[in-house]
Amino acid sequence: MNLGHFSLIFAKATLVDPDDPDLRGHRAVNGGGFVHRAELVDVLAAKARELGVEIRYDAGVTGFDADADGVAVHVGDERIRAGWLVGCDGARSVVRRLVGADFPGVDPEQLSYQAIVDIDGELPDGDMTETGFYMHGEMPQGGLLVGCTEFVSELPYRDEPVTAEELEASLRRVSGREVTVTALHHGSRYSDTTRQAAEYRHGRVLLAGDAAHVHPPFGGQGMNLGIGDAVNLGWKLAATIRGTAPDGLLDTYQEERHPAGKWVQDWTMAQVALLRPDPRSRALRAVMREMLDTVDATTYVVKHIAGVWRSSLVRDVDLGDGSRLAERCRDGRGLLVGDPELVGLATKYGLIFVEGDEPLLVRPDGVVAWAGDGDPAAAVSRWFSHSIE
Ligand SMILES: Cc1cc2nc3c(=O)[nH]c(=O)nc-3n(C[C@H](O)[C@H](O)[C@H](O)COP(=O)(O)OP(=O)(O)OC[C@H]3O[C@@H](n4cnc5c(N)ncnc54)[C@H](O)[C@@H]3O)c2cc1C
Structure with missing residues (x-):
């Protein structure tokens, strides 16, 4: 596997x-x-x-x-x-x-197709060639799922739907085989364009x-x-x-x-x-x-x-009171685990409180905001407001 x-x-x-x-x-x-x-x-x-x-x-x-x-x-x-x-x-x-x-980034050098087709002609299961690479496999409901990628200097198409002729030409260029696409049941194109918005927030x-x-x-x-x-x-x-x-x-x-x-x-x-x-x-x-x-x-x-290499996401653990952490977080509130003396802090900030030996503050998105033996008050007020009295 x-x-x-x-x-x-x-x-x-x-x-x-x-x-x-x-x-x-x-x-x-x-x-x-x-x-x-x-x-x-x-x-x-x-x-x-x-x-x-x-x-x-x-x-x-x-x-x-x-x-x-x-x-x-x-x-x-x-x-x-x-x-x-x-x-x-x-x-x-x-x-x-x-x-x-602003959406800076890197222009594409690959044009790829993903399609469900019928083809005539011999096509090996997959290959990397001097122009790109391709692979294919039978779909359970019939037809062939084909992936085909070419290295290109510019993208020749953009908005038009994929055609059988276009896919066939790409498959022939990449595989070197005289295959014919006899039916195109579904076809999509994508590229390796890489861009990221400089700012994710613009006011409202x-x-x-x-x-x-x-x-x-x-x-x-x-x-x-x-x-x-x-x-x-x-x-x-x-x-x-x-x-x-x-x-x-x-x-x-x-x-x-x-x-x-x-x-x-x-x-x-x-x-x-x-x-x-x-x-x-x-x-x-x-x-x-x-x-x-x-x-x-x-x-x-x-x-x-x-995504676990430097993730600060909490694991779904048994909380020792018959419930699991993920279940307790389902209503979108933060969760504070620790000594009973922290109940007041949790209540003040509208957090779920669970008594436990391993102190932990979990944000509503599952991120561990604090863990340890010290005072969690600063971490709590960094992420939550005490307007819920
Ligand atoms: C071949 C391929 C394989 C992939 N495989 C994976 C994979 O295995 N795992 C994975 O995590 N990701 C995969 N991805 C990436 C994944 O498909 C996308 O990252 C994901 O779909 C992005 O989701 P989105 O909701 O941001 O955008 P989209 O899925 O594009 O959804 C945007 C939505 O906004 C709607 N919309 C667009 N314009 C307007 C408008 N003006 N007004 C109202 N609505 C609008 C659209 O109709 C659409 O419903 C793959 C991508 C490709 C190309």
């Missing part, structure tokens, strides 16, 4: 150090598996509706007017007044463009997910990064709207999430470099392949993919 890959060099589960302190008991190495995006979207949408959120699928945002008190969002002729606008409208974000966000307008950062998809980090943005921003924005946020809380979104996005960008760009067809890159790739045959390198890569 593989636990992910670095530049399509797979990390074997058998080579992960089972005693690594960051990975021991972690789900990435302990029965973790694939989650289908559509299923995840259903779960998130159901939760949002349960909390009273109205989801509108027919509402393309075309503009907005922001002032000191809020935002008027344009949806066609309609104007929706809101206190805040979070642009999570994907890689080509209208919100990012209209707010005038914020950016999250692909609207804030785009990068190559290698390693499956993009959606995870966006969910990390949402979890980090959600409770801070809620506290700001309720008037219970300590000074500067919302600005910590940029401080914490911009570096996370930058790290994923570097991690994925390094993988593009290792896929280049020139002799030096191929030599470097061979070195990396040898390294990924060792326990140390595989453990390192899996820890980075799983």
